[in-house]
Amino acid sequence: MAEEVTARVSRYVNDGSDQDLRRLLRGAELVAEPARTAFRRAGVQQGWNVIDCGCGPLGGLAVLAEMVGPAGRVVGVDLSQATVQRARAVMSALELGNVEVIAGGLHDLDSAALGGPFDLAFTRLFLMHQPDPVRTLRHIADLLRPGGWLVAHEQLPSPPPRSHPNLEALTGTWDLIYEVLHRNGVPARVVEDLPRSARQAGLEVTAMSGFFGVIDPEVMFELDAASIAALRERGIQLGIAAERIDGLVRDLQAAAKDGGYEWVTSPFFLDLALRKPAARQPR
Template sequence: MANNPSLEPTTGSSSSPAAGYAMGSSDHERRRLMRQGELLRELLAEAFRSAGIRPGMRVLDIGSGAGDVAMLAAEIVGPAGSVVGIDRDPASVAWATRRVGEAGLTNIRFQAGEFNEFTDAHPFDALVGRFILMYLPDPTATLRHLSQQLRSGAVISFFEPDFTVPSSVFPEMPDFKRCGEWIQEALRRSGARIDMGMHLYATYRDAGFVDTVTAVSHLSGCGVSREMVEFFTETIRSVLPKLEQYRIATREEVQIDTLADRMEEAGRAADPQWVSTRYIAAWAKKP
């Protein structure tokens, strides 16, 4: 999905609005989000630090999924601060709530709901999210609505992909490339804005935020780890219904149960150096 290092570009940019979340709702998808959260944790932490998220703040995380972004924010704001995560999927809210309970974190709360209907009695110091604006039909309208829940001077910080920039792999690995293309096409066809990272400034500006700063990051590495292969395979598993629905690939072509082993074998043979697609973090202020 979104953060797969082997994703390849499509021609042009996707501009059709998202109708929903292409990856669906399942425990398997939530475990995939957790794996993704681990892979991108340091890049997001750096973006949050640069944005000025700091101890004592009250943070709103939209599209909280399995809870990883909220948990990172909670670590930064510390016991004097707090985080509210919202997601439309009650199963994800229950999952994230159980997770923070098990971790003994008391400064995070998750609640189910639509962003455009969200209100809270107290203003927030920061609004954050990762891989979420790309799925919204009208991100500007959503930010404009949520801005009403922020105090003046509050920080906004989102982390979104730009999949129109290809990953680089040497030597080339055709099987990985093909899987990347499947994922990207499934996202695009289901309405996700795959180059949302490049729309952050305009979206913030149109929603009334000022002083936007952007930062670009990539993942990179040598060789292909089992962890990477499993993340890739889990991403394909999550989009499999869309691959079939849009006739992008058949189950027979994908052979999901042997995919990880086949990829690992290909990775061992190629032993590549790689750089992922790019991710863009942008932060700004509410005047």
């Protein structure tokens, strides 16, 4: 099934008529291989029951679907009903029948409601938005079977993405994202402190690394512009000037069309493999 899913994604990127879906799939391809590597490290097998927490319109759903196979089950959870509808449309377009996407706040859904317990949970750009990461990690741990895994891919604030030649709007975008997070109550070092938060939540830290990618400028600048546009309303509510946000979106969109940029990097991701302690055997 892995080759089939990869072929479907590639086919849609090249031939699909839905421009937004093509953008999402191109973006997902940028971090697909690090996700596969992390899932292999956790021992993901055909038939596993897995969950993507805060999956967005695509997240790790396609990669997980290919790795657990037709006998496995993938659940995606996202707070936004519109995003969930989009994710369902993406899964339908890719013909992934082993994926179910559920609308709701993760903290409001227990293991039984989601069809758990799960063998593995995945987060990408999710824990970095949590005002109380220990609470969130404890809840995710409750969704896992004893010995189950949590793979977390969360972007660090430093080093920021870089481009050649340098685009000032890229740094401005990065600063804005973290300013919105902090004004929204997220701790300043939420990602840097995730290993400690995981231990406080009762999880074992089994592996820790990091990664970034060097990406086609048009793709990355478009993704960055879409990310900034998506947080516009919330940023304005938190006191950030609309002109500042709109100016960054314009600069990124212009850079995407410019053609004069050689490369741009992704954010630098902290890659954590966490495990729920196995149940103790009776003596």
